Amino acid sequence: MLARILAVGDELLLGRTPDTNSAHIARWLTDRGFHVDRTVVVGDPQRDIEAALKAATHGAALVLITGGLGPTDxxxxxxxxxxxxxxxxxxxxxxxxxxxxxxxxxxxTRPIPEINRRQALAPRDAELLVNDRGTAPGLSARVGRCRVACMPGVPHEMMAMLARLDRPLKRWFPRLRRPAIGEVWIAGVGESAAQELIGDLLTEQHPQVGITVSEKGHITLRVVGTASEVKDRTRALRHALAPYLLPADGPAASLVTLLAKDGRTIAAAESCTCGQVVAQLGAIAGASAVLRESLVAYHEGVKRARLGVTPALLRRRGVVSEAVAAAMALGMRRYARADLAIATTGVAGPGGGSPATPVGTVCMAVADRSGVAVKTIRVRGSRERVQARAAAQALVLAFEVACGRLGTRPSDLI
Known part of the structure; x- marks a missing residue:
């Protein structure tokens, strides 16, 4: 069944507010068996909303609208x-x-504004959708053969209302069936190379297989179809991409689970990522069993005093280098008495780059009892993007070392 999403608000068009609602709704619809073929953002003028709504309802079974249900003009x-x-x-x-x-x-203690009475207005024959997080009720009605549901634009109100739509959805679309969905996560290979590896396993239907690169750097292959289609295709994809597989709960959760199972511990020494690596580990339930210690070693003096990075190494190789990342990881492992240690050092920007280490260069290392594994990435974009991508890639590197997929070597070979 075809579904469309309409997001209302001048603030979305002007870029003042990101449209996070539409992405959440699209996932919700897809998980329930709808095919979403478009998302439209429209401003506040009523004529614009009417035009967009007429176009969206043409040929669609369901249109979900967010925004424009407040009490103001x-x-x-x-x-x-x-x-x-x-x-x-x-x-x-x-x-x-x-x-x-x-x-x-x-x-x-506040008087009830009379203007809020507008939120009690509804078209004839429209259903009211309960909003238990705010004052604006949602609306549901038929426009021709299309079902339209309007929800508040405030994200936490919208998400609560969307969660309550499962029951009326069964009434509106009694023949709707949820598809089976499978995901395969990979890292360490680019999107183009991944497609070459899987060949004709990337199909548009029976089952539908899509490939996307996440903002954090890993690649997700999503399989949608019948249970047997998803099972068979997911197995084939995992076989074709075996050297690059990540567990689908993400590197941080996978790393915590793996270390806890083996009774191992981990620590982190971060420079350019400023604690984002350990924050992702600490967000996982059960991290207390494996997470020993963390250190933001931003200043060179801290790298020397706390991690044992020598002034000679800093002069010879530079602070943003695989050799310094390796020394940081080895020093942190020794300092925290952990089984594994992660380290990052880089240039997050927007300034501070050089021809040898341009902005976006990040060196990372993971140390274990056998030695150290290192990696360098270059990320384009904002400081926030560089830090987020680097933290994610450092966790992937740590997982690969922890599970034995990637071996370590003595630090004097780096």
Whole structure:
């Protein structure tokens, strides 16, 4: 079944607010068996919402709209829906009572603004969708053969309302069946090379196989189809990509699980990533069993005093080098008495680069009892992107070392 997403708000068009709702809704729809063929962002003017809604409902089974349900003059989604339906708005007493109750419960000392009464307006024959996180009820109605559901634009309100749509969805689309979905995660190989490895396993239907590169640097292959199709294709993909596989719960969770199972521990010494590596490890339940210690060794003096990086090495190889990353990892492993240690050093930007180490250069290392493994990456983009990608890649490197896929070598060979 075909579904479309319509996001309403001038703030989205102007770039002041990122449209996180549409990505979440698209995943939700796909997981329930819909094919999403477009997401449209439209401004606040009612005529623009009407035009976008008419176009979206043409040929679609379901259109989900976010935004424009507030109480102010620029919130025009309910008016646009009524106009497209060819009906008038009228106040729903139950909706107004719920709005008043929300104010009494959550803002008991404030008077209830009369302007909020607008949020109790709904087109004739439209269903009200309960909003238990705010004052704006959602709306559901039919436009021709298409079902339209309108939800608030505030993300936490939208997500709560979306979670409650499963029950009415079964009523609206009784023949809808959830597809089986499988994912294969890989790292250490580029998108083009991955496609060459899998060949004709990348198909558009029966099953549908898509390949995407995440912002953190790993590649995800997503398989959608029947249970047997997904099982067979996922197995074939894993066989074709065996040297590059990552567990689908991500490198941080996989690393914590693996180390806990083996009774091993880990520590981290971070420079350019400023604690992002250990933050991802610490976010995993059970990390306390494996995470020994962390250190943000940003200043060269800290690298020397706490990690044993020698001034001679810093002069000879430079602070952003695989040799210094290796020395940091070995020093952290020794200092924390951990089985493994991760280290990062780089130029996150926007300044500080050089011809030898341009902005976006990050060297990382993982040390174990046998030695150290090193890697250098170059990331384009903002400081935040460089740090996030580097932290993710450092965790991938650590997982590869921990599971034995990647061997370490003596530091004097680096």
């Amino acid at each position: 620029d919130d025009r989604t309910r008016q646009a829906l009524a106009a497209v339906m060819g009906v008038k708005l009228s106040e729903r007493p139950a909706a107004w009572a719920r709005i008043r109750r929300w104010y009494r419960t959550n803002l008991p």
